[in-house]
Amino acid sequence: MAAPAAISLAVGGLLVVVVHLLRSYFSLSHIPGPFWAKFTNLWRFKSQNSKGHTTRLIALHKKYGKLVRLGPNHVSISDPAAIPIVYSTNPTWKKGPSYYGAVPISKKRTVPSIIAMDEVQHTAVRKSVGRAFTTNSLLDYEDSIEATGRELVEALTKNPETDIGQWLQFFAMDMLIRVAFSDTLGLLGKGGDIDGTLAAVMDRFDHWGRWAAVPDIDFLVNKSRLATLLRGVGDSPLARVGMNKLEARKNDVNKETYKDLCSKFLEGQAKYPDLMRQDAILGVIMSTIGAGADTTAGTLTYTLYFLSQNPAARSKLEQEIKDGLRAGTLSNPPRWAEVNNLPYLDAVLKESMRVLPVASWGLDRVVPPAGAMIAGKFIPGGTVVGCQIDAVHLDEEVYGKDSTSYRPERWLEANEDQRRRMDRSFLTFSAGKRVCTGIHIAWLEMKKTLPLLLMNFNVSSPS
Numbered sequence: 001m002a003a004p005a006a007i008s009l010a011v012g013g014l015l016v017v018v019v020h021l022l023r024s025y026f027s028l029s030h031i032p033g034p035f036w037a038k039f040t041n042l043w044r045f046k047s048q049n050s051k052g053h054t055t056r057l058i059a060l061h062k063k064y065g066k067l068v069r070l071g072p073n074h075v076s077i078s079d080p081a082a083i084p085i086v087y088s089t090n091p092t093w094k095k096g097p098s099y100y101g102a103v104p105i106s107k108k109r110t111v112p113s114i115i116a117m118d119e120v121q122h123t124a125v126r127k128s129v130g131r132a133f134t135t136n137s138l139l140d141y142e143d144s145i146e147a148t149g150r151e152l153v154e155a156l157t158k159n160p161e162t163d164i165g166q167w168l169q170f171f172a173m174d175m176l177i178r179v180a181f182s183d184t185l186g187l188l189g190k191g192g193d194i195d196g197t198l199a200a201v202m203d204r205f206d207h208w209g210r211w212a213a214v215p216d217i218d219f220l221v222n223k224s225r226l227a228t229l230l231r232g233v234g235d236s237p238l239a240r241v242g243m244n245k246l247e248a249r250k251n252d253v254n255k256e257t258y259k260d261l262c263s264k265f266l267e268g269q270a271k272y273p274d275l276m277r278q279d280a281i282l283g284v285i286m287s288t289i290g291a292g293a294d295t296t297a298g299t300l301t302y303t304l305y306f307l308s309q310n311p312a313a314r315s316k317l318e319q320e321i322k323d324g325l326r327a328g329t330l331s332n333p334p335r336w337a338e339v340n341n342l343p344y345l346d347a348v349l350k351e352s353m354r355v356l357p358v359a360s361w362g363l364d365r366v367v368p369p370a371g372a373m374i375a376g377k378f379i380p381g382g383t384v385v386g387c388q389i390d391a392v393h394l395d396e397e398v399y400g401k402d403s404t405s406y407r408p409e410r411w412l413e414a415n416e417d418q419r420r421r422m423d424r425s426f427l428t429f430s431a432g433k434r435v436c437t438g439i440h441i442a443w444l445e446m447k448k449t450l451p452l453l454l455m456n457f458n459v460s461s462p463s
């Protein structure tokens with residue numbers, strides 16, 4: 001009796017798997033894509049973990065069109081017209097399961113991360129601490145950025161031939177800790193990482209990219225109680241730093257005088273104690289630093305690389321800076337009010353982020369139950385979709401026939417209508433309700449730091 005029962009069980013199990021595979025296959029059979037991606041997310045997992053993932057996705061969009069199926073329930077989009085639909089603010093489409101990859105662990109527990117929060121939690125966090133990220137608060141951070149910029153200039157003066165990318169990582173991390181706590185970690189002073197804090201921030205991003213396609217396996221292998229016990233995961237170095245600084249702030253007799261992120265978060269928490277619990281602050285601070293360090297350092301590094309490869313663009317930017325210094329409209333170090341409206345600086349940074357957006361994976365969202373028409377096709381409710389930023393940024397109708405070239409002028413030559421379309425299709429900071437929270441701080445940091453470097457150094461790429 002036991003053998004037939006086991007056989008029936010095996011056949012039953014196999015049938016369930018086959019039905020599941022067929023159902024997944026047919027639900028999106030009208031969307032083209034790589035063969036194995038129609039049946040399993042392992043195609044995406046493998047692609048994301050091998051070289052050339054982004055180039056592969058761009059090529060797939062070229063081959064199949066504006067919609068490409070990248071998983072049984074996953075569709076990648078390259079149509080700029082889909083942006084206001086997928087990242088609509090009303091209704092807000094839920095973030096997809098891939099964001100679980102961005103959730104960090106500390107003390108064997110997952111830590112709340114703004115980027116991966118559901119909409120209810122996110123609305124509460126924005127209500128209580130959102131003020132810290134508005135343009136009105138921006139000037140409160142300028143001195144912290146300037147002080148860290150001075151340390152960067154000092155460090156680079158002592159190390160004239162060096163890997164600028166690495167120093168920009170130290171700078172971005174020290175700068176954000178200072179913006180958050182009015183104190184630095186001291187990476188620029190040391191010229192290296194301290195207690196693995198920077199490495200942990202970088203690793204969090206890599207981890208996200210590595211596991212985004214298979215969140216269930218990420219849970220089992222990395223984040224479940226058993227996995228963290230077996231792997232002996234301790235507390236996160238960034239959480240340790242954050243915790244110490246938060247405790248120090250609570251006991252600081254001068255705590256009312258600070259104008260940093262920490263003070264604004266604590267104010268928000270005191271005002272809305274039901275929305276933001278005390279222990280959530282640490283997660284919010286950690287995810288803010290985690291989201292802001294690698295991204296700005298990477299963007300500044302790519303920009304310097306593009307300028308070194310495009311001498312005409314570089315000379316134009318240097319000229320804009322020289323003219324400003326000569327006319328007395330720019331200082332060294334430059335102030336935000338002076339650099340905010342420099343047209344060529346703005347175009348250079350935008351063009352770098354268009355050609356090489358740092359978060360180049362799809363920003364996944366779940367299609368609401370009623371389904372949606374995207375790029376002329378019906379996508380059923382529950383499907384996970386995401387605009388593939390690099391492919392959107394190469395759209396020739398929006399960015400021109402030479403969209404693959406690095407040419408900052410395109411942002412200045414466009415007429416008002418074209419410029420509006422370019423801005424609306426620009427996805428580097430995402431779009432809609434979940435657009436990058438730190439976008440204004442990022443602009444402040446990058447527009448102050450790029451001229452600072454060009455004023456003080458001759459940055460070139462090794463030949």
Ligand code: HEM
Nearest residue numbers: 114115291292295296299359363429430434436437438442
């Ligand atoms: C060039 C620099 C930056 C780029 C390209 C960038 C890009 C992004 C992107 C693509 C997202 C994901 C949005 C989504 O899921 O749809 C994001 C989220 C976020 N970023 Fe940035 N970011 C940058 C700098 C910063 C800085 C400096 C900070 C902090 C001061 C910051 C804080 C955040 C936070 C807190 C989130 C989560 C937002 C949410 O889910 O509501 N970012 N960023």
